[in-house]
Amino acid sequence: MEFTSEQRKFINDFIVEIKNGDAAIFAGAGLSASNGFVDWKGLLKDLAEELELDVNKEHDLIGLAQYHFNRFKRGKINNKIINEFTTLKQYSENHKLLSQIGIGTFWTTNYDQLIERTLEADGKTVEKKIRNEDFSRNIKKKDAIVYKMHGDKDSPDEAVLIKDDYETYQDKKELFSTALRGDLLSKTFLFIGFSFDDPNLEYILGRIKVLLKDNTPTHYCFFKEVSESDFVSQEDYLYAKVKQELKIEDLRRYGIHSILIQQYSDITEILREIQTRLKRNHIFISGAAHTYEPFTEERAVELIHKLSYQLAEKKYKIISGYGLGIGSIVINGALDYKFQSNYKSLDDLLILRPFPQIQSGKKSIQERWTDYRNEIISQAGIAIFMFGNKLDKNGQTLLSNGMREEFDICLKHNVIPIPIGITGSISKELWNDVINNHLELCLNDDFLRDCFTKIGEDISNEKIINNVVGIIDRLQNL
Incomplete structure (x- = not known):
């Protein structure tokens, strides 16, 4: 429309x-x-007929109801309300x-x-x-x-x-x-x-x-x-x-x-x-990192912390699933803004949803995580993806299949994903997916297309943050 x-x-x-x-x-x-x-006329139609009146010719419907009460008292009116x-x-x-x-x-x-x-x-x-x-x-x-x-x-x-x-x-x-x-x-x-x-x-x-x-x-x-x-x-x-x-x-x-x-x-x-538009004020941050390659750990921590700080500063509400190597830094960034600004409530800045780690009940832990992801992501309007790798039981570093699932859930719930491709791992794949298959997410906006392109290129942390926040700001008014 x-x-x-x-x-x-x-x-x-x-x-x-x-x-x-x-x-x-x-x-x-x-x-x-x-x-x-029924509307008022529908409610009073039968009552009007009992008075030998045509409800479509009556403009004072309150008066019509009073006429019926005067003659028949309240019983039929009450039954009409209950039944209708x-x-x-x-x-x-x-x-x-x-x-x-x-x-x-x-x-x-x-x-x-x-x-x-x-x-x-x-x-x-x-x-x-x-x-x-x-x-x-x-x-x-x-x-x-x-x-x-x-x-x-x-x-x-x-x-x-x-x-x-x-x-x-x-x-x-x-x-x-x-x-x-x-x-x-x-x-x-x-x-x-x-x-x-x-x-x-x-x-x-x-x-x-x-x-x-x-x-x-x-x-x-x-x-x-x-x-x-x-x-x-x-x-x-x-x-x-x-x-x-x-x-x-x-x-x-x-x-x-x-x-x-x-x-x-x-x-x-x-x-x-x-x-x-209101949901776009809620930003889901998806990330997991056993290793921060191609970033150094110092640069990765700075990026996550400063990005979270700026989102909090702009009064966006951050939703995080507490991903390995990401969640604690997201919390620190939001807390840093809260304490430096004396912001009234952390609850207005951050929703933290740690994933259950022990299986109980009939559902498997994987099924529980899928349900959990759907519930969390449905509360957001925008999702940021960073890094995305994990260590398997054999000591091998693998791409995060959980983040891929979160990306797919975003598309299902019309949550706009912003994969920071330059951070590598699954985020790089998701960025390529957006650029090659989902550019309609940019809503035919040249500024958004430019920003999406840049966060997959080799740019500084400051420019990454400026482009990500620029996308989010722009989406508030489209």
Whole structure:
């Protein structure tokens, strides 16, 4: 997908917010629609027919729900919520991407449980706020918090749906309003699948505007651009186009900037691009060295240490499997930067994953290593390969077949490999493989091609580091 300048600017800006821990998601019914869950009209269609009304002719759907309650009370509405939002349990690609890009705050008006289930499926600890009493409890070391401001399918009696619920919301669920005001002031929200017709949100946004006047924070939302092919007549198309433009303009009053898309699948592509770009901030270092030939040990240690230091200095997160003759030096380079700069946390600079050395369980140690490599490398977006040899049981120096496997796993997971060919051993073979068979990894960029070529030539440590870091820096913005 070719992104528009507006979409690319949003991607760049929202990535910064995610890295700073200041990004949040507000999910409306549209996020779950692709899973087969009904929207508001679908939810109320049968109820409208019982009232001898046509849901397609009604604009005040909250009022429609209230009419049904007035005549039939809450029972049928509750059954409708339970039945409609229990049938499907499989999350969408968008749910999965939102879980994986590292956002820790989710707000939703949806009754389904797809957001929290997706987060939990990714191994994350999730705290849910559904009722007022949930605010009195806090889960320590949580990865994400999900605010379900309109309730949950498992408690339909408390779901916000009819006009009575909205009119009493500020009193009955004041804690949700207070928490949302705080997040809207301190975080950058991305609204997905949201129509902005919810009176609760409109009230809260209005209060923030009154307090801050024109200094409202920046938020974003997706809007599918009105297309002429969606309408029978030119007149209807032009009317819808004008109305959408007015809606977009009105949202700017609250600091909400609209990102136009041509089709809903564009949202998935934008989220996937954000995920890819964020993963490129994680650098896997693959290396093993019984001998550092053609380098001297002194030169090899200097290269590994300074490269790791520079990656840490640029705030890239290093992932290392603690390879022989490489891993300890990588750690030293990252530690050197941490202590010289008083950087707050080593965990933000380095993920260390030593390989298991003793076989246990049903799997062989080789099978365990393959699983382990897949798990580690899938967390990265870029991988650096250096040296790559080992000593076998007969005392012979062999090329590292483990590094070859890691290279193949990189290609499988769309992790861009950067073999430093000049370091020799398996890295030289992998560099030749990239140059001869995988130049598409350079993304048709002349600067990247030049840098990839140079790291296979006889150049100084300083130039090796400059070219490797240059490749990584360049890939952040492509």
